[in-house]
Structure formats: C-alpha cells, structure tokens
C-alpha cells in the first residue's frame with residue numbers, strides 16, 4: 381500500500397554511489413505540508429500559493445497570506461521551502477486576478493504576467509512572504525511562474541530584493557525561458573523546471589485535454605532537449621546555479637533518473653511519489669543516470685525514450 385511504501389523512504393534522496401538528490405514535495409498549503417514532512421520530504425520545492433486562495437473573489441490580505449504561508453514554513457524547520465508567487469490564470473483561475481473573457485487563457489495574462497494588469501498584488505504577496513519568513517526556521521526561497529524573458533526575471537528579482545527576500549528564482553515552463561536560461565540566471569539564484577507547462581507549450585497541446593495526452597508527455601524528445609538546454613544554460617558564463625524540477629516529470633521514477641542524468645539537482649513531487657522515486661534513484665550511479673539520459677536523448681519518440689530507459693532499469697522490470 382502507499383503507506384507501507386512511504387514508510388521505507390528514510391528522507392534522503394541519493395543514488396547508489398551516494399550522490400545526493402534532495403527530494404522535495406509540491407504542496408498547496410499547510411495540511412499538505414504536514415503530510416509531506418511526515419512522508420520524508422526534505423523540504424518544499426513548490427508551494428502553489430494560488431491553492432491557498434482558490435475560492436476567494438477578493439485579494440487575500442497580507443495578514444491572511446502570512447498565516448497561510450507560515451503554516452507551511454512551520455512544517456519544515458531548517459528546511460528549504462520554495463514559495464511560488466500566484467500562478468493565476470488558465471487552469472487555475474482566481475476571480476480577483478483572472479480576466480475570464482480572454483480567448484486563449486493559456487497564452488494570456490497568467491502567472492507573473494498578472495503583474496502587467498494588476499500592479500501591486502505581487503509586491504503585497506512578496507511582503508507577506510517576507511513577513512511569514514521572518515521568525516520561522518524554514519529557508520524561504522521564492523520563485524515566479526510563467527517567466528518568458530530575462531527582463532522579467534530581472535524585474536522579479538528587483539521586487540524580491542525590495543521585499544528583503546534574498547533567494548529569488550524563476551520557473552522555466554515556457555520554451556523561451558528554457559532557451560534563454562543563461563541570461564535569466566544572470567538575475568536570479570535558481571530555476572525550477574515546470575515540466576507540465578513546459579510540455580504543454582513545447583508541444584502546443586493543452587495539458588487538460590485527454591485526446592492530446594500522447595503529445596503531452598515530458599518524455600517527448602523536444603521536452604528532453606529543452607531540459608538539456610536549460611541545464612547547459614545554468615552552467616554558461618561561469619555560473620553554476622541550481623536547476624530543479626517541480627513538474628509531474630519528477631514523480632515518474634524512470635524519468636527522475638533521466639532528469640538527474642541531465643544535471644538536474646533537486647526533484648519536487650507529490651508526497652505519494654517520494655518513496656518510489658527514491659527507490660529507483662538508489663538503484664543507479666551518477667554515471668549510469670548520465671548514460672540513461674544520453675540514451676533517452678537519442679530516441680525519436682516519447683514512447684521509445686520511455687521504453688529504452690525503463691528496459692535498462694532492472695528495478696522496474
């Protein structure tokens with residue numbers, strides 16, 4: 381059962397050769413955070429703050445936000461918690477931020493872009509995150525969703541600095557961000573690959589449409605290439621900044637091996653997936669993961685990439 385499987389995960393992700401891969405959890409609020417901590421997550425790689433306020437039709441006050449975020453921080457004393465600023469729009473509309481009349485919501489004003497049309501909301505959220513972080517033991521990092529350009533990353537980093545938040549990062553979930561990761565990382569400390577949206581935008585296939593599911597997989601060669609390029613960008617120009625993954629890709633044990641082989645340093649997933657991912661990672665060395673990543677990159681289809689890698693992982697057969 382899931383509970384039995386969770387019990388075997390000792391809370392540290394590492395490969396067979398001891399190479400550490402911190403395994404973090406994706407959470408939507410304090411309740412999830414408590415469960416994730418109990419399941420052994422080493423921190424939070426994605427706090428989806430919009431989930432705290434889905435039912436609201438007005439902007440939550442700073443005090444309400446502080447309370448929501450602090451509940452998450454308190455579940456992870458001494459651990460990293462990556463807070464994502466509101467990702468309103470498309471599949472996660474928030475009445476106080478989202479224009480319901482947009483013809484193409486996935487290509488519309490969503491995520492960081494709401495700062496163009498609702499100025500002030502992002503600054504107030506950063507202020508709330510800073511207040512909530514003050515006086516907790518969690519190491520609070522903050523990141524923006526739906527960043528498309530280095531200028532946006534720079535602007536976000538400036539807002540974070542003004543709020544006293546010292547570890548800004550951005551999500552890489554738009555192909556333009558993957559292709560310009562090196563210049564984005566001149567302005568922020570880390571990036572986190574949101575493979576759900578990165579896949580949707582690379583394949584031009586709505587992530588919510590069942591008939592497009594075969595296109596919408598992060599095993600697609602184009603998506604693997606975008607991940608590879610993001611890591612390459614993170615090592616460009618003398619910097620070596622962390623690249624995490626917080627999309628569903630991290631919860632697929634075979635793909636988790638490929639991601640680590642491609643140079644991703646942390647994986648964040650639903651708490652339910654932690655033990656299965658930890659078990660498969662523990663079955664390979666770093667050179668083996670790198671070979672499997674290289675093998676996946678040779679495939680001409682998502683199906684082939686997945687099959688080739690899974691065949692080489694005895695623990696999955």
Ligand code: PEP
Nearest residue numbers: 553574575576577626627
């Ligand atoms: C993603 O797009 O992969 C991601 C982690 O963000 P969300 O699923 O919340 O859009």
Ligand code: MG
Nearest residue numbers: 553574576577
């Ligand atoms: Mg996303």
